[in-house]
Amino acid sequence: MNSNLRQDLLNTVKNNFIDKDDYVGVGNLSAGLVLNQSTDTNVYRVLKMELATCESFTFAVAFINHQGLATLLTVLRDLHKRGIKGRILTSTYLYFNKPEVFRALLEIPNAEVRLFNEKNAKNEVLPFHAKGYLFEHKKYMSAIIGSSNLTSSAILNNYEWNFRVNSLTNAELTQELSLQIKDEWQKAIPLTWQWCERYRYEYENKHNDENILDHPQVPYYVEDRRPIEPNLMQKSALGEIADLRNKGIDKALIISATGTGKTYLGAFDVKNYQPKRFLFVVHREQILEDALESFYKVIGGNRHDYGIYSGNHQIDLNTKYVFATSQTLSKDERLTQFSKDEFDYVMFDEAHHLGANQYLKIFNYFKPKFCLGMTATPERTDDFNIFKLFDYHIAYEIRLQDALENEMLVxxxxxxxxxxxxxxxxxxxxxxxxxxxxxxxxxxxxxxxxxxxxxxxxxxxxxxxxxxxxxxxxxxxxxxxxxxxxxxxxxxxxxxxxxxxxxxxxxxxxxxxxxxxxxxxxxxxxxxxxxxxxxxxxxxxxxxxxxxxxxxxxxxxxxxxxxxxxxxxxxxxxxxxxxxxxxxxxxxxxxxxxxxxxxxxxxxxxxxxxxxxxxxxxxxSNLTVKRKLREEYINEKRKIGHIPQMTDLQSSSIDCQVIADKYKNYYKFLLEMGEELDNLSDYQQKILSFLTVVLSNGKRKHELLLLRNLIEKDKINDELYEKILKQNNCYYDQETVNSVNYILSLDFFKGKALPNEQSYGGQALVIYKNGEYRLNSILRENLKNNLFFELFKDAIETGLLRSKKYLSNKSFTIGERYSRLDACRLLNWKHVVSGQNIGGYRFDDELKNCPIFVTYDKRKSNSINYPDRFISPSVINIYSKTNRKLDSSEVAKFKDSEMSLYLFVKKSNDDGVSFIYLGQCKPEERSFTQEYQKITHKSLEKKLVPVVSFNLQLSTPVDLNRYYMLTKLDY
The missing domain is CATH 3.40.50.300 (P-loop containing nucleotide triphosphate hydrolases)
Incomplete structure (x- = not known):
């Protein structure tokens, strides 16, 4: 913490408790609620951040479950390596804490654990229901007190209220907390292995293995007297399969993550379909036995109607529900015992194996009324296309992340x-x-x-x-x-x-x-x-x-x-x-x-x-090596059954930014993927490159919306354009409209900086005259080429699809990445400026704005090693360019109240050209300090040059994950 800590905390207290408009608070010192509003700002994230940056910690929590403790084990391990220790005070209240939790606590080498032992006049241990977390930082302390125990639900997704406060170590609040914890800690019982054994015996006798607060859910596959019912996702999948059948479709594929109950899903569908005869095929006999049992539980009926057909089992050939291994059934003498239309419903489990000869032979032989394939991994690295086998009909898709979110898996x-x-x-x-x-x-x-x-x-x-x-x-x-x-x-x-x-x-x-x-x-x-x-x-x-x-x-x-x-x-x-x-x-x-x-x-x-x-x-690594991209591209092509558009890839696989960086446009990408396409002119390719490189990243929708509408309309006037923007929730002001004109006329790219206007065809895409927008007649004529038209439109739609990542009512979205070129465009500059000429920052005196670019870890940088450092999530200390003094005109611009400052930060040069936008900021008036930086000239002579350091106060505190990512080298 800096020497202004006391003043920062004083202003923060006034901001939090007196008037938020009159006083500016410092983000990490602020008091506030800690809730589980999202996965980005839940109690777990805050606890982890506090732990990662603390000097010591104390937890006083009544209830701990193993999974809640487990979320913090890696950060505790890292603290142990740094020699940072802590204390955990917990209890046996209500016998909530399982014996395994206490054993796990003893495995943490840098945490001393004790058990609450405050007693009443009858010498009985009082109920302990505390939920507090205390962290010592350099010169100040943080406390989180509220409703969250250290359980997975309480710190991740339950509706919880917790209050986070900060104070100097000599503050009354801090002293009161510390004394209370000290008092309880001295009375508490140390946790030992011997105590754990005694507790386990007592817990088993008194608790009967029932968790009082977090009742475990009984898996739906456990046998009991209740009928087995499909879960919500299975119901949805069953509806999709039925819809396909109603449309006359006779085969479909289910993509279902391992463990999500695809066998039960198949059984539910067979029960709904009620086939006269049914065949289930898989490659392992053990799977057959389990599958048969699952189907019997769902469908019921006569047990003799179910039979396994494998090397170790023979069945009556008239069995209604046949469960066969591919090895047995694929033999000619076995396969031909059945007529081709013997089964009106055939199901292939682990359907990605259909590329194997045995599987494919069975698939091609039978002609059922309906065929269902089920797999967790349809993607293949060979040339076999499982999607084509099922006529590209994907009835339902349940990927791992979706299954976890929907609690289908543990x-x-x-x-x-x-x-x-x-x-x-x-x-x-x-x-x-x-x-x-x-x-x-x-x-x-x-x-x-x-x-x-x-x-x-x-x-x-x-x-x-x-x-x-x-x-x-x-x-x-x-x-x-x-x-x-x-x-x-x-x-x-x-x-x-x-x-x-x-x-x-x-x-x-x-x-x-x-x-x-x-x-x-x-x-x-x-x-x-x-x-x-x-x-x-x-x-x-x-x-x-x-x-x-x-x-x-x-x-x-x-x-x-x-x-x-x-x-x-x-x-x-x-x-x-x-x-x-x-x-x-x-x-x-x-x-x-x-x-x-x-x-x-x-x-x-x-x-x-x-x-x-x-x-x-x-x-x-090279994530964009042609082999890897082609593999991804072919998987998508197999899935949809035709040449994918860039929008198809953007939706589920390759990011258009990768295509822009490596190939400049999608036409060149398709050629590299081996597609045979009609020739496009140099001009047409340059236009596609402009759309892909400049606009398809979706960081501003304005140009894309104008082009999309001009494809359909001969002209668009100012009033209609404003209406279009507002309908799409886009910000609208004259500077932005002017910027759109600079971009689409290519005036923005005129000059020596690359890319320049010749890179993108040298001709304006849109002509603005007398309050009306029109496509350039040259471009309009070229759009009569069907291939060029489709690729032109696809690039626009890709950009609009990708724009969903960004706020459309603001120039920048906090937490997203932008290059210096992006900043030039989105700040409405008239001309692109090369990254070298921007450097760490650049002022636009006419528009009164300035982007600031900070590379936080400069160990791999060839530039001057400015020691830019975050003081807190709301304050960063940065440096001017060299040869600047306190009375320099450039320093005065930073102090100009009308100048808008935008902060972009990246971790190191390994992040390439992109910086994370952290928001607008203002300099702290009293923080400007004259310093001198040692640099090495070409002559290898070291020389001190003047620089000015100052603090920037961010309007929005840096997200905790970002802050730790950027600053962890400081700890």
């Missing part, structure tokens, strides 16, 4: 932790077997798995390794340390695999260690911990392996996923896999990694070191 706690380091050597793809199974690494793995824990009384774990040899030796290493484990590989028989799975389910072993044989086609709902000890080679495989533990199971509140992140080239795939992002945009991937998305109560966490390893991988 939530997960994902921990990205750094892999073992020995003698400065990090585990990598090049590591030898000896390094992978070294005693030190095995001990480290066990330490991490114990720390991050699991939900439930018994550990049911699945470990994925990089090789069968590693799996064998790791299993042996675990056994030698008293942890029961067995290795399985593709060489083991189905019988052996099934036997080992049963041992895991019964708790006879704790871990199955394998490579990839459990990626799909097997259900082990009891799995409550997944350990990933290999590089991520494919986002599809990553999700498949994650999905092994996402099925609901009694007593399992969540799945623990521990991903050991070494120095792997493919680490960049981790955030892509976790978020389902297919945009191939590095900025998106980095932002998602920093924000650590939340899906319902599923939380993604990385340790600091693990996150830095992923960032390094992102920086060195």
């Amino acid at each position: 939530p997960f706690q994902y921990y990205g932790v750094e892999d073992y380091v020995h003698d400065n050597q990090v585990i990598s793809d090049a590591s030898s077997l000896k390094e992978l199974v070294a005693d030190e690494r095995v001990d480290y793995i066990i330490q991490q798995t114990k720390y991050y824990g699991y939900s439930g009384d018994t550990l049911h774990g699945l470990i994925f390794c990089s090789s069968n040899a590693e799996a064998e030796e790791l299993a042996e290493g675990l056994e030698n340390r008293g942890i029961k484990a067995k290795a399985l590989s593709g060489e083991d028989s189905i019988k052996t695999r099934d036997q080992v799975v049963k041992e895991l389910e019964k708790g006879k072993i704790n871990y199955i260690v394998t490579v990839d044989i459990f990626n799909e086609g097997i259900d082990i709902p009891c799995i409550n911990q997944i350990v990933l000890l290999r590089s991520t080679q494919s986002s599809i495989i990553f999700v498949q392996q994650l999905g092994r533990g996402l099925r609901k199971f009694p007593g399992k509140d969540y799945l623990t996923v521990i991903d050991f992140i070494g120095a792997y080239d493919n680490n960049y795939l981790i955030p892509i896999a976790l978020t389902g992002d297919k945009a191939h945009n590095k900025d998106n991937v980095k932002d998602e990694l920093e924000i650590e998305p939340i899906y319902g109560v599923s939380v993604i966490n990385f340790t600091h070191v693990a996150k830095e390893r992923i960032f390094e991988s992102i920086n060195h």
Whole structure:
């Protein structure tokens, strides 16, 4: 904190409690409510931010559940590495806290835990219902007091009220809190392993394993007397399938994430359809047995109507519901026993296997009235098109993120932790077997798995390794340390695999260690911990392996996923896999990694070191290499059955910004993807490049809306244009209208700066005259070319689709990324200015505005290392350009009350040309200070040059995640 802390806090108190208009508060010092209004501003985010930046912490909370504690384990681990400790005061009130919670608390090395023990006159322990969090920072303290216990629901999505206050360490409030905590802490009982054992016995006797406040939901597949009913998403899917059939469509595909109940969905649909005979085909016999049971539970009837047809089972050929393996049914002598129209309903589970000869042979043989394919992973890397098989009819799609949000799966706690380091050597793809199974690494793995824990009384774990040899030796290493484990590989028989799975389910072993044989086609709902000890080679495989533990199971509140992140080239795939992002945009991937998305109560966490390893991988990766883009493009083409438009890609896969940066326009992209298209002229291609590079990013809708309407109308007058803008909730002023004219006439690009007007055809796209807009006659004539017209229109619609990311009633959207060129345009400058000429900032004296660009971490910068630093989420200290003094005219412009200042910040030069917009700001009058910066001239002579430092007060405090992302090097 700076020396003005006392004054900042005084102004903040006046702002919070007296008059918000007369006094300016400092964001991180402000008092205010902490609510679970969104995943960006919930209690969990605030707690995590406070922890990440504190000097010590104290939690006084009555109720803690394992999942709530689990959300904070990585930040607590990072604090431990920095030597920062804390205290946790909790209780046994109402026997809410399960024994496993106390065991987990004891695993946290930098937190001392005690149990409330305040007693009344009868020597009875008083009810403890406190919910407070106290954080010591440098020279001040923060406290969060309210309704949120440390449970996953309370800190993530329940309707909660909490009050956050800040004070200096000598303030009465701080002293009162500290004394109260000190008093209770001295009376409290230390938590020990011996106490945990006694509590477990007492809890089991008195509590009967019932959670008083958070009643666990019974999975719908657990047998009871109630009829099994479809959930909301299944009902929606059933409606879509029925609608397709009503339209005469005879085949369809269901895309349903692992664990979302697609087998039950199929059974519900068969029950609705009431076929005379039904065939279910899959590639593994174990799946058949489970599927048959599921169908019988839903449909009921005579048990003899259900039969398995496989190498180990024969059936009456007249059985109504036939469940067959592809290996058995595909044999000619077996297949021809059935007529081609034998079954009026055929269902293929794991339908992505239809590319295999056995599956395809069965698919082509039968001619049912209706055929349904079900898969979690329709995307393939070979040339087979599963979508084409089903005539591009996707009845319903339930992706992982949607399933988590809708509570169809058990939530997960994902921990990205750094892999073992020995003698400065990090585990990598090049590591030898000896390094992978070294005693030190095995001990480290066990330490991490114990720390991050699991939900439930018994550990049911699945470990994925990089090789069968590693799996064998790791299993042996675990056994030698008293942890029961067995290795399985593709060489083991189905019988052996099934036997080992049963041992895991019964708790006879704790871990199955394998490579990839459990990626799909097997259900082990009891799995409550997944350990990933290999590089991520494919986002599809990553999700498949994650999905092994996402099925609901009694007593399992969540799945623990521990991903050991070494120095792997493919680490960049981790955030892509976790978020389902297919945009191939590095900025998106980095932002998602920093924000650590939340899906319902599923939380993604990385340790600091693990996150830095992923960032390094992102920086060195090429997400836009032609092979990767073509794979994504082909998947989209297969899905829709024709050449995708850019809008199709923007909706669900490749970001148009990637196409703009790499190919300039979609026509060139399609040619690179191997499409054969009619030739377009140089002029037409340059126009498409203008639309794609300048407008399709959607950062301002004004030009796009005008062009869209001019395609349909010969002319548009001022009044109609204003009406169009207002109908689309766009801001409207004369400077912006003038800017639109500069852009569409290409006057904005005239000059030496690149891109210039010749880059975009050299001719105005729109002519504005006598209060009317018209398309240039040259452009109008070119639009008679059908291909050019379609691509022109597609670029406009892509921009309007992408514009949904941005506020249409403001020039900039806080938290979004902009380049210097974007800023020139959106600030309504008459001409583009090269980035070099803008530098850290540039004033437009006529329009009275100035964008300020700050690269926060300058360790990789070739420029002068200005020590720009955030003082708080509302205040940043920045520096002028060199050779500026307090009386410089440029410094006076910063102080000009009519000058609008816009702050853009990026973490480092690894972020490329884009900066995150943090909002408008004003300088603090008294903060301007003359300083001198040491620079090195070409002669290598070091010289001190004058610079001016000053504070900027942001109108909107920086989002907590952004603030920590930018400033964590400061702590």
